[in-house]
Every structure is written in C-alpha cells, then in structure tokens.
Amino acid sequence: MQFIQSRVFVILLILLFPRFALVAQVMEGWQASRETIDKLSQGQTDFNYEESKVPVYTLPELLTSNNGKKIIDQNDWIKIRRPELLELFTSQVFGRVPETPYKKSIRVVKVDPRAMNGLATLKLVDIDISSNSKSITIHLGLFTPNKAIQPVPAFLLICNRVPDNIDFTRQKKSEFWPAEEVIARGYAVAAFYNADVDPDVDDQFKDGIHGLLDKERTAESWGTIAAWAWGASRCIDYLVTDKAISSDKIAVVGHSRGAKTALWAGASDKRIAMVVCNEAGCGGSSLSHRKYGETIERINKSFPHWFCTNFRAYNNKEDSMPFDNHMLIALIAPRPLYVASADKDLWGDPRGQYLALYHSVPAYNLLGIACALPENMPPMNTPVISDKVAYHVRDGEHNLLLKDWNFFMDFADITLKKN
Numbered sequence: 001m002q003f004i005q006s007r008v009f010v011i012l013l014i015l016l017f018p019r020f021a022l023v024a025q026v027m028e029g030w031q032a033s034r035e036t037i038d039k040l041s042q043g044q045t046d047f048n049y050e051e052s053k054v055p056v057y058t059l060p061e062l063l064t065s066n067n068g069k070k071i072i073d074q075n076d077w078i079k080i081r082r083p084e085l086l087e088l089f090t091s092q093v094f095g096r097v098p099e100t101p102y103k104k105s106i107r108v109v110k111v112d113p114r115a116m117n118g119l120a121t122l123k124l125v126d127i128d129i130s131s132n133s134k135s136i137t138i139h140l141g142l143f144t145p146n147k148a149i150q151p152v153p154a155f156l157l158i159c160n161r162v163p164d165n166i167d168f169t170r171q172k173k174s175e176f177w178p179a180e181e182v183i184a185r186g187y188a189v190a191a192f193y194n195a196d197v198d199p200d201v202d203d204q205f206k207d208g209i210h211g212l213l214d215k216e217r218t219a220e221s222w223g224t225i226a227a228w229a230w231g232a233s234r235c236i237d238y239l240v241t242d243k244a245i246s247s248d249k250i251a252v253v254g255h256s257r258g259a260k261t262a263l264w265a266g267a268s269d270k271r272i273a274m275v276v277c278n279e280a281g282c283g284g285s286s287l288s289h290r291k292y293g294e295t296i297e298r299i300n301k302s303f304p305h306w307f308c309t310n311f312r313a314y315n316n317k318e319d320s321m322p323f324d325n326h327m328l329i330a331l332i333a334p335r336p337l338y339v340a341s342a343d344k345d346l347w348g349d350p351r352g353q354y355l356a357l358y359h360s361v362p363a364y365n366l367l368g369i370a371c372a373l374p375e376n377m378p379p380m381n382t383p384v385i386s387d388k389v390a391y392h393v394r395d396g397e398h399n400l401l402l403k404d405w406n407f408f409m410d411f412a413d414i415t416l417k418k419n
C-alpha cells in the first residue's frame, strides 16, 4: 500500500502510461505550475520559488513546553502551552496591546429592515473609542437574513481593501464581500474597514488607535495588525449583543494582511467561534522555515508598522526561529479553522500554508478533535475538510472571491450551523 502511494511508483506509472499523469496529479495533490514559478522567479530574483531550494528544516515543537516538558493532555495545553505560545506571538510578532483606559460607546445609527429587496435587515453601527481627548469611530455594517426564525451564525470580514468592497448601500458589489450570497445561505454578514481602526501607513504610530492608546513604545508594543485584530474584537463586542445573531457562532474572515489579522484576532479573542484565513502567507499562515516566497526580512522592511519591533530580530534567521506559524494556527484549536491559498499566489507559499495547518493538527487532536489531514495537498479547487479544519487551493491570483466564500460557507454549514 505504501509503495502504491509512493512517488517512485507514480513516476514509474507516468513513464509507462503517459496518460496516467492526470490521475497522478490528483494523487500527488497540488503543485505550483512551472510557468508561475518561472514568471515570479524572473520578476523577483531575490526570492525563492523553487521547491527544490527549500532547505531541510526542523519545526519548533508544538507540544513541548519552553522548559522541555511534553504536553500530553488538554490540561497541559490549556494551562501551560497555549499561554506560552500566546505570549510568544504577543512579545515576538504582533506586539502587546497597551493598558491605557479608553471609553467605548456603541451606537446603532441606522436600521433598514427592507435591505436587499426585503431579504435582509441592515444595521449600521458606529463604535466610538475615545481616550486622551482623541477619538476614532469604527463603522460596522451588518446584514441579517429576514427569513431566519432564530439567531443565525455570522461572518465578520476584516476589510483591508478600499471601502467600496464593503459598500453597505449595495450599489457597488464585490466578490470580496459577497453579502447577498452569504445572506442567501442563511448567515448574517458583517464587515468593517481596517483603516477605521488604524490606517495602513508607516507613520510612527501617530494615527488611528495608536494615537489614542500608545504611551512609551517598546520593542514589544503592538503593531498595526494587532490593532486591526483589536478592532475586530470591538466589532464582536457589538455582534454578541445583536439578537439576530448566535453570539457563540461568529466567524472572522480575512484576506492576506486581513487574514494575518483574522488569525491573531482568533488567537486573542476566544469569542471568535471560527477563523477563515485566506492567503495570509508570511507572518500569518505559511512556514517561515521553508524560506519560500515572501521572507520575514522583506515583510518587516516593506511594512515596518505591521508587527512589533522584536519581530525584526528574525530577519534572515528563519532557521533558528523558536516558533513558526503552525503554532499560531494551533492557538485557534479546538475551534473551526479554514486556511485557503491561491494557485498563483506563490509569494504567500500555498504549500507552506498547508503544512502549517497540517502541523497544527496535533493541538486539535490533543483537544479531542479527531481531525487528520493527508500529507499531500489536495488538488486545485478541491477542499479537504477534516472535522474542524479545512483547506483549499483555488485556481487564480491572490484574491478573495465568491468561489472561496462558497467553500467557507460549505464548511460553516457543517461546523457552525449544524450544532
């Protein structure tokens, strides 16, 4: 049986029967296309897109504590390992939220019970945060399905693209936030614009929520991704109170920098019942030890405001990093988690994303979730779902599309709706 699954066997079959190549692709799972590899390699010669150049690496152990104790049961995970990992990603990657007191006021500024041609109710909710005589307002938009007879699960999108993508008037529609389609599937759908919380610019943390709450900044002060994750939690503060929503069934969805944010929000806020991490890549869902696509040095140089300053210590030091993103992903366990990649997004390293999810599974198993992922990636556009974890690699470019959302909702039908 093992021989039949082996690479040698598959290669032998292809040599003997060339038409077997197609079947082999399915058996072997997704592979980056040579055309995409060549195109990206030519454009960015400083970055690796060749699987053959991925170094031999050993991932830091998920289930061994900082002082070498084996983590063998739920209790060990909850009491020892999870807090350690949360602290590691707080102090070394995303940064610590300041303890500065602030005032929060939540105002429902508009209710339209006949939105989407009567299919949904729209609520516009302003979340005002003030401190030190400064304030910001997070504009949360929420549609709930009118045909629902009881509270429904909800998807909250952290929108990192222009606000047009989440047009609450629905004059402009975008696959990035396909609100009509989500409503049609019986879910509530909400979104906020990340720049309401903190503009995505390197301005030395003067604007956004940093301008309100930051005092002395240190190497472990929060960056912009942690600020967006904090903003997602302020939206959850409202969503858990809305009677049309099941407060214990709120999923957070993010794409790319928004997906790094969704993971960190899910890690930091246990009210988030499910995380959808679409193409987060470096600093989120891929494995830095693989040195494939975007690197830590590059992300820290291009986006110096995203992470805490301590993260820069790992520039070009991937081999000796005491953590990697399988550990970040494991912080979502035992809650449902969907990791998704795109075929042409080799910058974000689809295989690294799959492997990070794969190596987080022992944490799920320890918490009593019987999920198991195959070693090989699934073929393109074919989600693999195992209990509380799911993954797909979609055809096409780095983006968040209706096709992705449909897969996410199929997963939520099983994990959020049915129990």
Ligand code: GTR
Pocket: 160, 255, 256, 257, 258, 280, 281, 282, 294, 299, 302
């Ligand atoms: C890229 C960045 C990625 C990813 C992406 C995005 O430029 O290198 O890490 O976050 O932006 O957010 O679309």
